[in-house]
Amino acid sequence: MDDDRAVTTAATPPPAATLPELIDALAASSAPDHEAVVAGDVRMTYAELGARTRDAAKALRALGVDEGDVVALMAPNTADWIPAAVGAMRCGARVDAFNTWAKAYDLEHLLRSSGASVLLLPARVRSTDLLADVRSLVPELDGGSLPGARFPALRHVVVLDAAPSAGTLSWDGLLEQHHGDPEIVEPAGRGAEPAFVLYTSGSTSAPKAVPLCHRHLVENGFHIGERMGLDAADRVWLGSPLFWSYGCANSMMATFTHGATLVLQEHFTAPTAAALLAAERVTAAYLLPTMIDALVTGNAAQVRAIGSLRTGLTIGRPDVIDRAVDDLGIPGICNIYGSTETYGNCCVTDHRMPLARRRTSQGEPLPGVQVRIVDAEGAEVPAGEPGEAQVRGRLTPGYLGDAAANAAAFTADGWFRTGDRLRIEPDGAVAFVDRTGDMIKTSGINVSPAEVEGFLAGHPGVREVLVVGAPHPSKDEVVVAFVVPQDPALLAAELTQYARSRIAGYKVPHLIEIVDELPRTSTGKLVRRDLRSRAAELVAEREAGR
Template identity: 30%
Template sequence: MNPIWLEHYPPGVPSEASILRFDSLKDLLEQSCERFRARPAFTNLGVSLSYDELDRRSQAFGAWLQHEAGLRRGERVAIMLPNLLQYPVALFGALRAGMVVVNVNPLYTARELQHQLADSGATAIVVLENFAHTLQEIVATTAVRHVITTRVGDLLPPFKACLVNFAVKWIKRGVPPWQLPGAVAFNAALGRGVHHRLDEVQITQDDIAFLQYTGGTTGVAKGAILTHGNLVANVEQTSAWIGNILREGEEVVITPLPLYHVFALTANLLTFVKWGANDVLITNPRDIPGFIKVLRKTRFTVITGVNTLYHKLLDAPGFERVKQANAGALKLAVAGGMSVQRSVAERWQQRMGVPLIEGYGLTEASPIVCANPLDAREFSGAIGMPIPSTRVEIRDEAGNPLPLGEAGELCVQGPQVMRGYWNMPDETASVLSVDGWLRTGDICEMDARGMVRFVDRGKDVVVVSGFKVYPNEVEEVLMLHPGVREAGVTGVPDEKSGEVVKAFVVKRNPALTAAELIAHCRANLAAYKVPKQVEFRDRLPKSPIGKVLRRALKQVPAA
């Protein structure tokens, strides 16, 4: 397919991004720290960390990993943290020391955590003590030999740190009892790290930066191998797209989505470090009153989120005062991770004066592939055009390009496309061709301007508030219950989350209840994966080879 979208790019957006400007994410960080040393880099809980402090503390943590923990170049360091100041310090410390970062959802159950740590071969993990009890259950079954624990307030000024840590542990009761012999406190690691010199590690764009776990298009979680070059490219591609309206060293970006998710990792943290911005980290965006309080106090210029979050903000009491406090500072509001509802987009533009700019991406593409033009005056309903240095094609089941306007699988080629899945050559070969074309599994169509419109998921992935849920995994957990004979899982529409998980179950034990099944799932799955609805049936629709037909589940009436 010819890149017809290039003719319709906004003025000033290049067809190709300058993807060779930085040798690595390490190089990107160090240049930004030098250029913006006195500016705030990250703000959380009312406290800012400057680029100079980020430089010094990430050096200290990297030196601790090298000299105290004895980790070697290429070893995997897991980070199991919400949005706190500790996250960028740990992230850049590990990358500067030549390690590979494995982002971990703090809400994982022990089973999910064990799979990711064992599969990645992580030898160290940074974990918030609120979740240390989960790690305690399974750490002995993994290769982890260094545990670094931290508390919510650890990088706050001493008095505030004491108050916050006391409140989290004793007032909110947010820290279940845990025991991890030999664990090192994060601040202690930083304190010891300053006495060592961070060994210089030559990192190139070909070196692995992240094992970013995803279900891909099917199956259990897989580690997408994202190199420094993949992430640098996507930062530069994104920067080329947004460069006409933003200014280096002046932006303030609101980050409510978790940094362990690839969307916020690239679109917020990495991109805006390059821009010398102040990244305001929201630790608990579910606390909408608290979130709105931060928005009212901050003259922010950029915000990113998912449809669900924007919907909650618009419905929340007191949000009308956010625009008054912002006083026209907002330049860019980005939505991704899930489809944006037109009603939400229109309400947002009416309230805040800027449109929601919807984009599309996936973990295997670092993640950004398409975005709507930033000069858009209203919501388009499309996921946008391919960003610079990106080619896309809409293909049929045989892999042949389709004419404009016809729906087919979206395939992507570009410098942001992953190297493959960690230790899974067959899975890699099923989605990644030898010439670098990635099969996304998503059904889309393209118009004459090169605008791509999302039609449906080619597979059965359920997207709950921007997070992917894979039916195979949920079905496997359901089948572990002795009262279940057969199980099928689909997504069903939900006004708040976009979709929720629904389970269809054939009972083995007639006394089995929906509440009992949901409790079983809660013990084995992260909250967003747990079925919100359970429907019991006498039988499930199946293919000739006995496979449950998930799409038919929605169509066949209960027996």
């Protein structure tokens, strides 16, 4: 398995300029009956996937979706997600992928920021009533009088998994009604246009809208798949959401650009994941450290017995890579570095690199991507020295409607400031060192301290709040909040429940400590770094108690 060096590929990406073109090419290939997607009980060949995307385009065109429109898709990894997304793109629309963990507090910003004309969503995702949250924000829906005052662009709410209720439409009903409509021809020249807009936390109090463009998705996904060693015979498992860049920009594109099969899991649990990996003879798995921990803890022997499982991706410290290889039996697991702004990954270890290198580095930049390491003044540092990583090549064209964020994130000569400290090894691979900013990364998801602070400050019992990240053995970091109460009777448990019922679960503080005051400089400015060690102690104490 191991070579003495990373292997550089001379292969070139498929020529498709857009995602619909890629699906059409696969459907018209010499193997149109090759399985494309497995999602629950639904199995689609590439020919069937192409047909489903064309039917989705007809249904959306009947709702008025045209070139330049925005379709918001808020759904888990079900059989409807990819056909609906690609169908919208056939109409010339972009797809804004919403997080299904979002509560009304989060959803209001997403709808306002996106300007979506159509919202597609299931009525419920497990215990969460998504449609109820939408109705709380769009009261006009009950009267069937869209658009409403708060979201004037929103014309239709379409339910993916249930019969229509007041003001909504049925996705299945639309597909059936418009199946015989004329075919929709994708507008020409859309390779450089956004396919997806994803929402990622930043230093500000609201998630930023990150457009990812068609051709760059094809190119980047292809090169990721090459580093993994994918080909058409592979079966790629994804238990993370498609609405993350790890899903739609990474695993989906790596799979489709190689004509392989994407196996979707709607909701990850270790036992169901282990069973699905075995039943589908999966060869490549997209894993997060928390997933590896859960599988090793409860289902290691079952996963290790899957003889087909040979490669995959994770975001891992050396111990995480060791557990994937030794405990789960995935010898070619790849280590990665990147962000939503860099199309999910910009650096990936080759699956044939020696394990010792995959444990301690995140690989060379992908073809077409450059990484430089700079000091605090912006000057490049010598190889082997740590500094801030900046990336150029395949990047988002910029945050939508946020000139201040773009000025902060991009240099005048086109480099993206990652906010992470890396170093470049003698063999050209990058190695993650630490983060330079305040961003919290929990289970692979960015969480903005400012966003959580802004939310908690809205509680009437809170006078001041400061949020930091603290190390966690399986989640990388967790959110910890320090609160000065307005009301002396305020309890941490009360605030936790307040957050849990109103914001996405990954933003809810892992721990809240009530304090008398927050640390300040001599000029009165709050100092976040002074609380990081205390946060680490609190988390360590809780983990030791378990």
